[in-house]
Amino acid sequence: MSKNSLPFENVSRRDLLKFGIGAGVVGPLALSSTSAQAINTNAHFVIVGAGAGGTSMASRLSRALNGARVTIIDARERHHYQPGWTLVASGVWNKNKTLSNTQDWLPNSVEWIRGRVAEYDPDNNRVLLETGEAVPYDYLIVACGLQLRYERIEGMDVDLIGQGKGVGSVYASIEHAEKTNNEINQWVASGGGTGLFNLPPTALKCAGAPLKMTFTTLSKLEGSGRRDNFNVEFMTPSGGLFGVPFYNDFVKQRFEDQGVKRNDFWTLKGIDADTKKATYLVKGERTGEASSGHYTTGGGNQQQEWEETKDFDFIHVVPPMTAPDSILNSPLVFADDEAFPTWMKVDRETLQNPDYPNVWGIGDVMGMPSNKTAASVKMQASVLEQNILAYLQDRPLPARHNGYTSCPLITGIGKAMLVEFGWGGELLPSFSFIDPKQESWTVWVMKERMLRPAYYAMLEGRV
Amino acid sequence: MTFMGTMTVVWYSALPWLWLLALMLVLFLVPQVIARMKGYAFTQKGGVGSKYLPPLVFVLALFLLPLHTQSSIAYVNTWVDWLNLIGASVGLGIYAWLVFHPVCYLRNRKA
Numbered sequence: 001m002s003k004n005s006l007p008f009e010n011v012s013r014r015d016l017l018k019f020g021i022g023a024g025v026v027g028p029l030a031l032s033s034t035s036a037q038a039i040n041t042n043a044h045f046v047i048v049g050a051g052a053g054g055t056s057m058a059s060r061l062s063r064a065l066n067g068a069r070v071t072i073i074d075a076r077e078r079h080h081y082q083p084g085w086t087l088v089a090s091g092v093w094n095k096n097k098t099l100s101n102t103q104d105w106l107p108n109s110v111e112w113i114r115g116r117v118a119e120y121d122p123d124n125n126r127v128l129l130e131t132g133e134a135v136p137y138d139y140l141i142v143a144c145g146l147q148l149r150y151e152r153i154e155g156m157d158v159d160l161i162g163q164g165k166g167v168g169s170v171y172a173s174i175e176h177a178e179k180t181n182n183e184i185n186q187w188v189a190s191g192g193g194t195g196l197f198n199l200p201p202t203a204l205k206c207a208g209a210p211l212k213m214t215f216t217t218l219s220k221l222e223g224s225g226r227r228d229n230f231n232v233e234f235m236t237p238s239g240g241l242f243g244v245p246f247y248n249d250f251v252k253q254r255f256e257d258q259g260v261k262r263n264d265f266w267t268l269k270g271i272d273a274d275t276k277k278a279t280y281l282v283k284g285e286r287t288g289e290a291s292s293g294h295y296t297t298g299g300g301n302q303q304q305e306w307e308e309t310k311d312f313d314f315i316h317v318v319p320p321m322t323a324p325d326s327i328l329n330s331p332l333v334f335a336d337d338e339a340f341p342t343w344m345k346v347d348r349e350t351l352q353n354p355d356y357p358n359v360w361g362i363g364d365v366m367g368m369p370s371n372k373t374a375a376s377v378k379m380q381a382s383v384l385e386q387n388i389l390a391y392l393q394d395r396p397l398p399a400r401h402n403g404y405t406s407c408p409l410i411t412g413i414g415k416a417m418l419v420e421f422g423w424g425g426e427l428l429p430s431f432s433f434i435d436p437k438q439e440s441w442t443v444w445v446m447k448e449r450m451l452r453p454a455y456y457a458m459l460e461g462r463v
Numbered sequence: 464m465t466f467m468g469t470m471t472v473v474w475y476s477a478l479p480w481l482w483l484l485a486l487m488l489v490l491f492l493v494p495q496v497i498a499r500m501k502g503y504a505f506t507q508k509g510g511v512g513s514k515y516l517p518p519l520v521f522v523l524a525l526f527l528l529p530l531h532t533q534s535s536i537a538y539v540n541t542w543v544d545w546l547n548l549i550g551a552s553v554g555l556g557i558y559a560w561l562v563f564h565p566v567c568y569l570r571n572r573k574a
Contacts, residue, residue: 092533414534433543441544445532453475462468 038066041392046137048117048127050074052082052374052458053363054143055105056381059461062107064389071111071135073127077102079459080174081452083374086209089170089177090216090413091185092448098174105459117144120330122356139358139388142332142344146205146364146372148172149320154270154279156317165273169317170213171205180213183314188220192229193313196278201237201267202320202342205364205372208407208419210318211241211251217316218258219413232259233310235266235280243370244425246437247409247417254411269307271315278315280308323365332359340367348423349400351384357391360384368403369423375406378458385461404428408447416443490562498565501572510567513560521556528552 045061047054050072058072079102087093106112113135119128126136148171150156158172162179166187170177187193197214204210214234221230234241234255241255241262242248255262265283272278283305322342327333332353334345346353346361348368353359362380364372371380379401386399403423410416417439422428429436434443457463464472477484495503528551529536539548 412538414529414532415538415540435541435543438541439538440541441529441532441534441539442541442547444534444538445547448532450472450476453472453478456475457468457471460471462471463464 038064039389039392040066041068043138043392044069044071044136045139045141046127046135047072047141047143048074049143049145049363049365050076050079050102050106050112051143051145051363052377052455053381054141055079055102055459056377056461057141057143057362057384058110059105059107059459060381060385061388062109063461064385069111070107070109071113071137072106073113073115073117073129073135074102075114075116077114079105081455083206083451083455085170085174085177086206086212086216086410087448088174089168089180089184089213090410091181091220092216092413095174095178097452117326119326120332122331122353122359125358137358139360140356141360141362141384141388142327142365143362144324144327144365146321147324149202149322150317152320153268153317155272156270156319160271160273163273166276166312166314167271167273167317168213168314169319170209171319180316184217184220187314188217188224188230190313191224191226194231194233194311195314195316196310196312197232197234197316198268198318199234199236199238199241200318200320202322203340203370203372204318204321206407207243207370207372208409210316212410213316214260215254215411216413217314218260222258227259231261233261233263235263235268237265237267239264244419244421244427246427247419250417250437266308268317271317276312278310278312280310282306282308323367327365331355334367338367343367348403349383350387350397351380351401352387352391352397360388370421371403371405373405373407374455374458375420376404378454378463379404381458381461402428406430408443408451410444410447411439414444415439415441416447418443418446487558491558494562494565494569498568501569503565503568505564507564507568508571509564510571512570513564513567516563517556517560520559521552524552524555525549 045068047058047070054072054074058070061068061070079100081098084093084098088095088098115129115131117127118130121128125138126134128134150158158169158176160167161169161172161176162182164186166183168180168183170180187195195217197210199210218232221227240248241251252262266280268278269281270279286304286306322328323333323344327344328342332344334340334343344361344365344367345355346366351360351362353361362384363377383399383401387397390396390398404420406420408416409419418434418436420428420430420436427436434440454463525548526536528548529539539545
């Protein structure tokens, strides 16, 4: 807001409605209200991607900067609330609950280029679109998300999802999430058979989603009254189920209690949807038949590698994931000998690219342990805004990302645990009254009812 | 979280339920206004409806609220869960009393 403007000059009708509805409920919180002083600049900011991170930063920058030009590049007309996809794939939500228009979230002052970036040219401060058009920038924020690599699984095609062949994947798109629910329901209605649930050999977004899909499917199987007729198996390429030891142990125990057979060091290599067979690359010490599960996993040099084939009636495919090709082919990617070679290079605390200081990252595209969730973006957006504003003013970067991420871990349809942690798996609970180690109806209600409003507030750059 | 941030979350939370909030407001206000025009006050004698229906609403809410969220009372587990469930059910019970009490008063008056 400029110095001469009146207090409510820039407040929209929607903001006033929010104020009216919320004032009675949370009036006392007004005491904690803060407002930042806008910074004058004529810099051109280009944001690649209008997902959670890009939109949030567009909202924040357009409010925090006076005279700046903000351009956002994305071809998608629809904005997807991706944290809701597991609820759609579990039959809890209708898919329309996750859809909105990209335009509705972008501030009027932001220029939206409907296109895709084909090439990053940070040496010349520009990006090139697929159309060949060059878009120059003073500052670049990369928020383009990640690339799903289904093609790395032989025989896998997202078009197989929803064909009645027992292939599902919550990640492919909202339409495929809905079709995954249909495939699961069809399998449950069939009265028996084997379901294979997988983790990928790479970092993945919403790392809890494969577990959530397993737990919600177990709810359906148990609800059918014929649980004993179904064989459920979970494959882990790394031997781990969750990055935080407590939750890893919790899920392991829960799988045991609910009769889920775990196959550690199994990586999905290919599927044949017509014959309903999945091929796995297995690591370990081979001491028995796959069907009996008699494998002991070895370590170091003792490990052997071989292939196994499993029949399935339903398979939940989770693809390997990397940064998009445009990032992989650019100077912005981590080098092969660095920590995250298929992801964008940033300082994990400042979110700044160390080689090109006018380039910043946010969201799934960045190379860092975990942190590919909307909850991470919420924390990153605040850090990024503070650091970019400081950088503009030649001040030291003041904010540090602590690795915060959150996963309301659905452990069945109707209950969940509020998992929040930072670097090194340190628990970072937001609410002192919610036990992060207990399954809870309240957390389920938060996931089902409250997180989408909080996400929308994040898109508006308000939280 | 800033004030406007909190407002924004509250706004988007209430948005899908504005129709219900408006309906509940009308159901609350219409009997209250009509009854008060005819001498009603909270201290007036109610009737069987205002005596038994609010507790019934409370008890039903204990079971129906979890179902409404596609969950079940079996998953109400922690003290926060119970506090939320009982608090919401008590709220609905009080709301039911606020609606039924003036209605009963009007019925008594007619009789």
